[in-house]
Amino acid sequence: MKELVIISGKGGTGKTSLAASLVALAKKSVVVDCDVDAADLHLVLEPQIKKAEDFSGGKRARIMPASCNDCGKCYEICRFDAISKDESKKPAYFIDSIACEGCGVCSYFCPGKAIAFEPAIHGQWFISDTCYGPMVHARLGIAAENSGKLVSLVRGQAKMLAEKDDLPFIIVDGPPGIGCPVIASITGADAVLIVTEPTVSGEHDLERVAELVEYFKIPTYLCINKFDLNLEAARNIEKKAEKRGINVIGNIHYDRAVTEAQIKRLPVVALPNTAAAIEMSTIWESLAGKLN
Numbered sequence: 001m002k003e004l005v006i007i008s009g010k011g012g013t014g015k016t017s018l019a020a021s022l023v024a025l026a027k028k029s030v031v032v033d034c035d036v037d038a039a040d041l042h043l044v045l046e047p048q049i050k051k052a053e054d055f056s057g058g059k060r061a062r063i064m065p066a067s068c069n070d071c072g073k074c075y076e077i078c079r080f081d082a083i084s085k086d087e088s089k090k091p092a093y094f095i096d097s098i099a100c101e102g103c104g105v106c107s108y109f110c111p112g113k114a115i116a117f118e119p120a121i122h123g124q125w126f127i128s129d130t131c132y133g134p135m136v137h138a139r140l141g142i143a144a145e146n147s148g149k150l151v152s153l154v155r156g157q158a159k160m161l162a163e164k165d166d167l168p169f170i171i172v173d174g175p176p177g178i179g180c181p182v183i184a185s186i187t188g189a190d191a192v193l194i195v196t197e198p199t200v201s202g203e204h205d206l207e208r209v210a211e212l213v214e215y216f217k218i219p220t221y222l223c224i225n226k227f228d229l230n231l232e233a234a235r236n237i238e239k240k241a242e243k244r245g246i247n248v249i250g251n252i253h254y255d256r257a258v259t260e261a262q263i264k265r266l267p268v269v270a271l272p273n274t275a276a277a278i279e280m281s282t283i284w285e286s287l288a289g290k291l292n
């Protein structure tokens with residue numbers, strides 16, 4: 001079983017459109033949406049949820065009003081300014097659950113044992129069925145952190161599913177950028193596909209994301225989406241990729257079929273004989289050959 005992770009330096013490069021089409025072409029795969037902060041692969045693949053579980057990224061402190069004697073110790077010792085004071089209320093001290101970093105110090109030192117310190121629910125993860133095979137995806141709560149931990153969790157679930165059903169591929173729609181969720185998405189993967197676009201920021205983003213992938217020594221491929229919109233920038237990006245030993249696996253023309261597919265909530269390859277669908281098919285054939 002081989003795991004391919006599709007990433008980009010920033011959002012809006014067409015990464016998810018390409019990921020959905022690769023999933024449709026692979027036929028036997030587990031699809032994973034690791035863009036847990038802004039998941040949107042479900043909009044195209046329309047998963048039917050079979051299992052939903054809560055995700056806890058860590059513990060949070062909570063004052064139990066009946067046990068609090070308003071001594072103010074917690075307010076003094078919280079180093080993250082997560083505890084506020086309002087003397088017009090009883091108790092006068094309260095914790096901002098978003099600002100709380102979950103260190104547990106207030107709970108430990110509270111003389112009245114009035115601070116509960118429990119796992120907080122930060123999101124949910126799902127195992128679903130799609131027309132193209134099983135899908136593991138997740139939703140992180142608003143302002144919730146620890147997306148890297150959630151990414152590792154969904155990748156682990158996908159691996160178990162692929163092993164159980166003897167599926168040869170795991171195709172991961174990774175998060176954009178170079179932060180913790182991206183690192184959690186690519187660590188230990190068999191191949192990474194970077195999707196970029198022919199702009200100055202696309203060039204810059206490629207440099208950043210390529211540096212990150214180089215560090216992990218994972219075979220890396222590049223696709224420039226809408227490459228024909230700026231052939232000079234596309235050529236510059238290809239040169240930079242070649243210098244770094246990144247194989248340009250194929251580029252995709254600007255094609256209105258991509259927007260049409262989005263409106264119809266279909267993978268682009270469901271609109272056959274369009275330029276983008278043909279190019280995406282060629283990219284999958286090349287990738288599948290490299291992965292096998």
Ligand code: SF4
Nearest residue numbers: 068069071072074110
């Ligand atoms: S330390 Fe405990 S008892 Fe004191 S104000 Fe805070 S919660 Fe209340």
Ligand code: SF4
Nearest residue numbers: 078100101103104106
């Ligand atoms: S758990 Fe830590 S961060 Fe949260 S309120 Fe208590 S002392 Fe502050």
